[in-house]
Amino acid sequence: MKSPWNILLVTPLFLLLPLRTSASPASDDSPSTRNPNGHTCLACVAVVSVIEQLAQVHNSTVETSMERLCSYLPEKLFLKTTCYLVIEMFGPDIIKLLSTDMNADVVCHTLKFCKQDPGQPLCHLYPLPKEAWKFTLEKARQIVKKSPALKYSRSSADICSLPFLAKICQKIKLAIKNSVPFKDVDSDKYSVFPTLRGYHWRGRDCNDSNKMAYPGRRPDNWDVHEDSNCNGIWGVDPKDGIPYEKKFCEGSQPRGIILLGDSAGAHFHISPEWITASQMSLKSFVNLPTALTNELNWPQISGATGFLDSISGIKEKSIYLRLRKRNHCNHRDYQNISRNGASSQNLDRFIESLSRDPLLDHPAIIIYAMIGNDVCNGKADPVPEMTTPKKLYSSVMKTLKYLNSHLPNGSHVILYGLPNGTFLWDNLHNRYYPLGQLNKDVTYAHFYSFLNCLQVSPCHSWMSSNKTLRNLTSERAKQLSNTLKNIATSQKFTNFDLFYADFDFQEVTEEWQKRGGEPWQLIEPVDGFHPNEVALLLLADRLWKKVELHWPQVLGKENPFNPQIEQVFGDQGGH
Numbered sequence: 150m151k152s153p154w155n156i157l158l159v160t161p162l163f164l165l166l167p168l169r170t171s172a173s174p175a176s177d178d179s180p181s182t183r184n185p186n187g188h189t190c191l192a193c194v195a196v197v198s199v200i201e202q203l204a205q206v207h208n209s210t211v212e213t214s215m216e217r218l219c220s221y222l223p224e225k226l227f228l229k230t231t232c233y234l235v236i237e238m239f240g241p242d243i244i245k246l247l248s249t250d251m252n253a254d255v256v257c258h259t260l261k262f263c264k265q266d267p268g269q270p271l272c273h274l275y276p277l278p279k280e281a282w283k284f285t286l287e288k289a290r291q292i293v294k295k296s297p298a299l300k301y302s303r304s305s306a307d308i309c310s311l312p313f314l315a316k317i318c319q320k321i322k323l324a325i326k327n328s329v330p331f332k333d334v335d336s337d338k339y340s341v342f343p344t345l346r347g348y349h350w351r352g353r354d355c356n357d358s359n360k361m362a363y364p365g366r367r368p369d370n371w372d373v374h375e376d377s378n379c380n381g382i383w384g385v386d387p388k389d390g391i392p393y394e395k396k397f398c399e400g401s402q403p404r405g406i407i408l409l410g411d412s413a414g415a416h417f418h419i420s421p422e423w424i425t426a427s428q429m430s431l432k433s434f435v436n437l438p439t440a441l442t443n444e445l446n447w448p449q450i451s452g453a454t455g456f457l458d459s460i461s462g463i464k465e466k467s468i469y470l471r472l473r474k475r476n477h478c479n480h481r482d483y484q485n486i487s488r489n490g491a492s493s494q495n496l497d498r499f500i501e502s503l504s505r506d507p508l509l510d511h512p513a514i515i516i517y518a519m520i521g522n523d524v525c526n527g528k529a530d531p532v533p534e535m536t537t538p539k540k541l542y543s544s545v546m547k548t549l550k551y552l553n554s555h556l557p558n559g560s561h562v563i564l565y566g567l568p569n570g571t572f573l574w575d576n577l578h579n580r581y582y583p584l585g586q587l588n589k590d591v592t593y594a595h596f597y598s599f600l601n602c603l604q605v606s607p608c609h610s611w612m613s614s615n616k617t618l619r620n621l622t623s624e625r626a627k628q629l630s631n632t633l634k635n636i637a638t639s640q641k642f643t644n645f646d647l648f649y650a651d652f653d654f655q656e657v658t659e660e661w662q663k664r665g666g667e668p669w670q671l672i673e674p675v676d677g678f679h680p681n682e683v684a685l686l687l688l689a690d691r692l693w694k695k696v697e698l699h700w701p702q703v704l705g706k707e708n709p710f711n712p713q714i715e716q717v718f719g720d721q722g723g724h
């Protein structure tokens with residue numbers, strides 16, 4: 150249960166919007182190679198920008214605007230309290246600086262949340278001030294010269310280490326600990342709690358006091374007495390004495406869906422309303438606590454394992470919901486084994502969280518979708534960090550051997566290729582970034598370059614103005630996809646068959662355009678990198694259709710008893 154803590158420790162930083170997609174527990178960024186203050190600087194610039202823009206939108210003072218921002222935040226996770234503490238400490242300086250027309254870059258450099266190290270470039274989101282940078286910064290420093298807050302921000306890589314926040318950080322940790330039925334996850338990976346890797350991530354536990362009851366298992370004694378596989382089908386038909394599970398599911402070849410993925414698979418999403426002053430209201434942050442306790446992921450509406458209705462209103466369903474529709478005996482059998490920052494090179498560190506017993510459980514469809522982090526990273530020179538085809542080959546073979554010894558016979562594994570990420574730059578670079586829309590002053594090109602300068606980009610190599618680099622990254626991605634394809638066509642395993650599918654972003658874009666959409670609408674607006682909910686569902690749709698056409702055995706047959714299951718069990722206990 151280590152992973153959730155990581156993001157929670159930076160909860161006070163929320164505000165401080167950590168774009169921790171690649172800097173995650175799963176990646177091996179060491180502090181010496183990454184700019185430790187990059188995320189703090191990014192967060193500071195985002196928050197100060199929001200304060201400034203709220204004042205502009207509401208024609209209010211900076212002070213009122215800070216109060217307004219805090220008042221919008223929910224009490225949960227001490228978000229509101231933390232916000233008030235932060236403005237108490239830094240508010241007076243921010244007011245003074247913003248009132249003399251300094252912008253967020255200047256404010257954050259003055260308060261030392263952003264630093265320019267000797268010999269390093271100056272990182273800024275907004276166009277540089279008209280007067281020379283040094284002169285402006287000096288002027289700003291004079292304004293807050295004697296501020297007591299300065300000594301706190303200086304060492305601010307971990308905001309919980311700030312003395313005035315240490316207490317609240319403790320409280321947050323305690324609150325979360327007490328609110329979650331924490332268990333030894335190794336012995337029981339299923340949960341009745343939604344977030345913190347609970348049932349938003351894998352099918353809900355239907356009997357928390359019975360370790361042998363969980364989604365995906367073969368039913369125990371045809372579930373006469375209890376729903377041992379949590380699919381909502383159990384008991385005996387009083388008319389003929391036959392157990393329902395036997396009557397409705399025997400021979401229907403139930404199966405689960407397991408995603409081995411990265412932040413895209415888990416649906417990383419930062420709501421644009423959290424940083425867009427003109428759209429901000431009390432409603433904007435309602436879902437923030439849930440998002441934070443899901444590591445800013447939304448697996449419950451993702452393309453592979455989503456089980457809730459889409460927020461965007463698109464009619465396409467996730468792979469899981471389609472499998473469930475095809476055979477209601479598959480109810481709740483999904484697992485999202487995905488992590489921010491996951492790649493072929495670090496999957497071995499968390500693959501054990503996959504839960505499947507080769508003998509006790511039903512077969513599963515595994516989608517291996519490490520779609521970016523093998524070529525994406527935030528380093529100043531990203532190329533040497535990229536996975537080579539040789540390294541990919543050896544790590545994927547290791548993964549497949551692991552799967553072969555942990556999956557029930559009759560399972561299926563689909564290796565998903567990498568995208569050609571040039572569409573990111575091509576479609577976004579000259580559009581306005583959310584923080585730049587109000588004053589038309591920041592484009593995605595500016596935003597990308599700010600991230601690269603801070604070395605916190607989730608993908609320097611595609612989110613870059615350097616065409617040679619983007620081209621080279623696409624070439625490498627293609628080589629890696631070819632490696633996956635070769636493995637799929639040349640290797641055989643005893644417990645599963647193996648397939649390869651291209652990551653069809655081009656086709657998805659065309660489909661979207663046919664419906665009157667624009668390509669940029671398929672990308673997460675705040676991070677400018679991840680496929681958004683619509684894109685994920687369209688990708689799932691393509692993958693489903695492809696599998697149905699070429700390898701129908703993977704999906705299994707339609708269960709003729711579906712209508713009866715609905716009649717007897719209704720929504721099967723929901724999700």
Ligand SMILES: *[C@@H]1O[C@H](CO)[C@@H](O)[C@H](O)[C@H]1NC(C)=O
Binds near residue numbers: 208
């Ligand atoms: C903004 O507020 C100031 C002072 O309260 C007022 O003089 C000004 O007219 C307002 N501007 C707009 C556009 O409402």
Ligand SMILES: *[C@@H]1O[C@H](CO)[C@@H](O)[C@H](O)[C@H]1NC(C)=O
Binds near residue numbers: 356358374
């Ligand atoms: C849950 O499991 C326990 C222990 O096996 C069992 O006694 C109980 O009846 C089960 N509860 C339900 C609702 O099935």
Ligand SMILES: *[C@@H]1O[C@H](CO)[C@@H](O)[C@H](O)[C@H]1NC(C)=O
Binds near residue numbers: 559643
């Ligand atoms: C695994 O299942 C396949 C059919 O799906 C069967 O041909 C094969 O014999 C099984 N292997 C083992 C070891 O049971």
Ligand SMILES: *[C@@H]1O[C@H](CO)[C@@H](O)[C@H](O)[C@H]1NC(C)=O
Binds near residue numbers: 532615616617618
């Ligand atoms: C662009 O990227 C390539 C490949 O990493 C690199 O060799 C080159 O120096 C970069 N060009 C600029 C202007 O940074």
Ligand SMILES: *[C@@H]1O[C@H](CO)[C@@H](O)[C@H](O)[C@H]1NC(C)=O
Binds near residue numbers: 616620624
């Ligand atoms: C992209 O890379 C390929 C192969 O590395 C090369 O042939 C091609 O000229 C490059 N195109 C551009 C625009 O850099």
Ligand SMILES: *[C@@H]1O[C@H](CO)[C@@H](O)[C@H](O)[C@H]1NC(C)=O
Binds near residue numbers: 569571623624627
């Ligand atoms: C990636 O896409 C761009 C733009 O569509 C194209 O020019 C380039 O050749 C593609 N690269 C690869 C390796 O397919």
Ligand SMILES: CC(=O)N[C@H]1CO[C@H](CO)[C@@H](O)[C@@H]1O
Binds near residue numbers: 152338351484488
């Ligand atoms: C990759 C990953 O984090 N997968 C998670 C899926 O959910 C379980 C808990 O339900 C976590 O333990 C896994 O880490």
